[in-house]
Amino acid sequence: EAQVTQNPRYLITVTGKKLTVTCSQNMNHEYMSWYRQDPGLGLRQIYYSMNVEVTDKGDVPEGYKVSRKEKRNFPLILESPSPNQTSLYFCASSLGPQGNQPQHFGDGTRLSIL
Amino acid sequence: AQKVTQAQTEISVVEKEDVTLDCVYETRDTTYYLFWYKQPPSGELVFLIRRNSFDEQNEISGRYSWNFQKSTSSFNFTITASQVVDSAVYFCALSEDSSYKLIFGSGTRLLVRP
Numbered sequence: 070e071a072q073v074t075q076n077p078r079y080l081i082t083v084t085g086k087k088l089t090v091t092c093s094q095n096m097n098h099e100y101m102s103w104y105r106q107d108p109g110l111g112l113r114q115i116y117y118s119m120n121v122e123v124t125d126k127g128d129v130p131e132g133y134k135v136s137r138k139e140k141r142n143f144p145l146i147l148e149s150p151s152p153n154q155t156s157l158y159f160c161a162s163s164l165g166p167q168g169n170q171p172q173h174f175g176d177g178t179r180l181s182i183l
Numbered sequence: 184a185q186k187v188t189q190a191q192t193e194i195s196v197v198e199k200e201d202v203t204l205d206c207v208y209e210t211r212d213t214t215y216y217l218f219w220y221k222q223p224p225s226g227e228l229v230f231l232i233r234r235n236s237f238d239e240q241n242e243i244s245g246r247y248s249w250n251f252q253k254s255t256s257s258f259n260f261t262i263t264a265s266q267v268v269d270s271a272v273y274f275c276a277l278s279e280d281s282s283y284k285l286i287f288g289s290g291t292r293l294l295v296r297p
Contacts, residue, residue: 102284111187111274111287119283127284159228161285168216168278169235172285174228 071096075160075175082150083183090145090178092160098173100166101143105129106157106177115158118143119166150182185210187277189288196265197296204260204291206275212236214280217251217258222272222290234258265295 073094082088094101102117104127114127118137132154134146143162147154158178163170186209196202208217219231232242234251242249246263262269272292276285 100283104285104287109192109289111189111289112276112285113287114284117283125283157226166283168218168233168280168282168285171230171233174230176227179226 071173073160073162073173073175075158075178077178078176079179081181081183084151085149088147088150088180090147090158090160090180092143092145092175093141094143094160094162094173095141096162096164096173097140098162098164099140100164100170101137101160101162102127102172103133103135103143103145104159104161105154106159112159115145117166147180150180152182155180155182185277185279185282185286187275187286187288189273189275189291191291192289193292193294195294195296198267199264200295201261201263202265202293202295204262204273204275204293206258206260206288208256208258208275208277210256210277210279212279212281216278216280218274218276218278218285219249219258219260220274220276222274224271228274231260262293265293267295267297269293270295 103115104112116135118124160175161172163172188207221229272290275288
């Protein structure tokens with residue numbers, strides 16, 4: 070089954086404790102991205118990757134890192150999480166970056182930073 | 184600049200009523216794509232429709248229909264004979280052909296009461 074898998078689905082942690090949210094897709098997609106969802110703001114792109122070892126900032130990259138060492142994986146790293154990073158996070162993948170390629174979303178990861 | 188506006192923050196209807204969710208977008212590109220996603224209480228994003236800028240035909244899928252009007256930069260979504268299971272947050276999104284991201288509106292929360 071074609072899917073985008075995020076882990077963990079839920080996490081409560083404390084300020085400053087490094088965490089990684091994993092994202093894996095099994096569709097051999099080149100393009101992957103991370104979004105965060107906040108009330109009243111919809112989803113905003115954090116980072117995206119056009120292929121292995123090719124990443125770039127989205128609209129809200131501050132406080133986040135990503136890596137793309139393998140095509141299927143695109144982890145989101147919070148080196149020193151802060152309470153303003155409490156949010157619902159989505160990973161997405163598609164064949165290409167253009168809008169005519171449907172994006173497949175993971176089920177979301179709800180992070181609470183205390 | 185690209186922008187998506189969903190002016191209706193929350194809508195409450197009684198089951199079997201028809202309801203229209205509004206979406207207004209801004210873009211300078213001539214080639215772009217518009218989307219609707221549903222987010223049920225469980226939190227995942229469910230893809231509903233994708234429309235490109237060259238196809239202004241309205242679309243109907245069961246109880247769902249979409250009205251795309253380039254003249255008013257709108258892509259409205261109508262649910263006919265609403266059901267309780269339609270209760271969710273609905274997002275409209277835009278992707279320009281030259282872009283690497285989806286721009287989401289802030290979402291409309293729909294509550295369908297029995």
